[in-house]
Amino acid sequence: MSEGLAWLPQALAELRDADLLRELTYCASSPGPEVSVDGEPHLLLASNNYLGLATHPAVLKGAHDAIDRYGAGAGASRLVTGSLDLHRRLEERLAALKSSQDALVFPTGYQANVGTIPVLAGPGDTIFSDELNHASIIDGCRLSRAEVVRYRHADPDALEDAVRATRSTGRRVIVTDTVFSMDGDLAPLPALVDIAERHGCTLMVDEAHATGVLGPSGAGAIEHFGLGGRVPVVMGTLSKALGAQGGYVATNRELADLLRTRARGFVFTTALAPAAVGAALAALDVVRDEPWRRERVHANASRLSEQAQELGFRVLRRDAAVVGVLVGEAADALAAGAALRAERVWAPAIRPPSVPPGTSRLRLTVMASHDDGHLEWALRALSAARQTVAA
Numbered sequence: 430m431s432e433g434l435a436w437l438p439q440a441l442a443e444l445r446d447a448d449l450l451r452e453l454t455y456c457a458s459s460p461g462p463e464v465s466v467d468g469e470p471h472l473l474l475a476s477n478n479y480l481g482l483a484t485h486p487a488v489l490k491g492a493h494d495a496i497d498r499y500g501a502g503a504g505a506s507r508l509v510t511g512s513l514d515l516h517r518r519l520e521e522r523l524a525a526l527k528s529s530q531d532a533l534v535f536p537t538g539y540q541a542n543v544g545t546i547p548v549l550a551g552p553g554d555t556i557f558s559d560e561l562n563h564a565s566i567i568d569g570c571r572l573s574r575a576e577v578v579r580y581r582h583a584d585p586d587a588l589e590d591a592v593r594a595t596r597s598t599g600r601r602v603i604v605t606d607t608v609f610s611m612d613g614d615l616a617p618l619p620a621l622v623d624i625a626e627r628h629g630c631t632l633m634v635d636e637a638h639a640t641g642v643l644g645p646s647g648a649g650a651i652e653h654f655g656l657g658g659r660v661p662v663v664m665g666t667l668s669k670a671l672g673a674q675g676g677y678v679a680t681n682r683e684l685a686d687l688l689r690t691r692a693r694g695f696v697f698t699t700a701l702a703p704a705a706v707g708a709a710l711a712a713l714d715v716v717r718d719e720p721w722r723r724e725r726v727h728a729n730a731s732r733l734s735e736q737a738q739e740l741g742f743r744v745l746r747r748d749a750a751v752v753g754v755l756v757g758e759a760a761d762a763l764a765a766g767a768a769l770r771a772e773r774v775w776a777p778a779i780r781p782p783s784v785p786p787g788t789s790r791l792r793l794t795v796m797a798s799h800d801d802g803h804l805e806w807a808l809r810a811l812s813a814a815r816q817t818v819a820a
């Protein structure tokens with residue numbers, strides 16, 4: 430090994446000793462309710478393919494048709510020759526979904542956040558960020574070089590105190606997940622909207638885990654709370670309930686124009702691949718036309734959450750498809766994850782830095798395509814995992 434990299438073995442050993450080394454497990458099938466791992470069928474309880482759309486025939490057809498017409502890759506960044514009329518069609522659909530004037534599609538949700546936040550705020554400005562926001566928001570805040578004030582999770586009073594206390598005369602941005610990715614609870618959006626409007630702050634929300642799952646038509650948390658038109662910057666992903674890949678920001682025309690010029694995660698990267706765009710467009714139709722999928726996700730999530738509580742697990746508040754089962758230390762969460770795996774349930778332990786130290790957990794997610802048999806399988810496995818945690 431080159432001398433300059435001689436620090437690597439120790440860095441890896443330290444992570445391993447702290448139960449924080451992450452390793453990949455390879456899956457040989459699509460993210461359906463059952464997947465093939467090491468040649469064995471496993472119950473999948475860890476995918477964000479909440480509505481089962483990653484394998485929906487109409488979504489697959491959307492992807493295939495886009496490949497046939499536009500090819501496998503877009504071939505350049507959006508500002509060079511990568512912008513397809515298909516991208517624009519998707520942006521118009523997303524703008525309508527989120528009650529915004531315009532929208533912009535990014536190759537990933539991660540890029541949407543790290544590309545957009547530094548355009549909204551920079552040095553001399555202040556960002557108020559929920560302490561449990563997703564890593565891509567945290568990274569966007571860091572890249573902005575604005576002052577970042579983390580407020581207590583989902584606490585509007587703590588946010589308003591922080592906004593009142595700021596002395597900065599620069600721009601003020603409030604940013605929050607709507608459904609928190611690792612906990613599964615919902616931000617108090619109506620109160621956040623009021624605070625933003627009262628204090629002249631810009632509110633940006635991340636609808637990654639709400640789109641397709643919440644709201645009468647599946648438009649997300651903004652629709653769920655009846656706040657259409659009152660959230661000026663709405664970010665989301667195409668890669669979770671929509672079953673495709675990519676991210677987006679729905680906003681007003683001026684900000685969309687500025688993002689097209691200034692968002693580095695949009696400008697300096699190849700455009701989203703046609704297959705993902707075609708799949709996402711078809712998925713939006715399915716979200717609209719098959720509301721039973723949403724109902725099923727909520728019914729499955731309630732049942733899984735109740736099962737875990739009856740077994741004595743500490744289950745976090747659940748508002749969407751994510752069921753957070755708190756374990757505590759990383760080693761215990763690993764043991765619980767291993768117990769699930771022994772029962773052929775795939776739901777890896779979630780450890781720092783994805784969650785704060787001492788809050789390692791099983792992050793269980795349900796899909797519309799899980800049936801009663803799958804939930805009984807989950808119950809058996811959770812019961813085995815409970816023994817491990819209690820021991």
Ligand SMILES: Cc1ncc(COP(=O)(O)O)c(C=O)c1O
Binds near residue numbers: 565667674
């Ligand atoms: C809340 C949240 N925002 C953004 C992202 C990033 O989205 P993508 O997976 O499309 O990059 C994720 C993905 O895990 C997420 O959970």
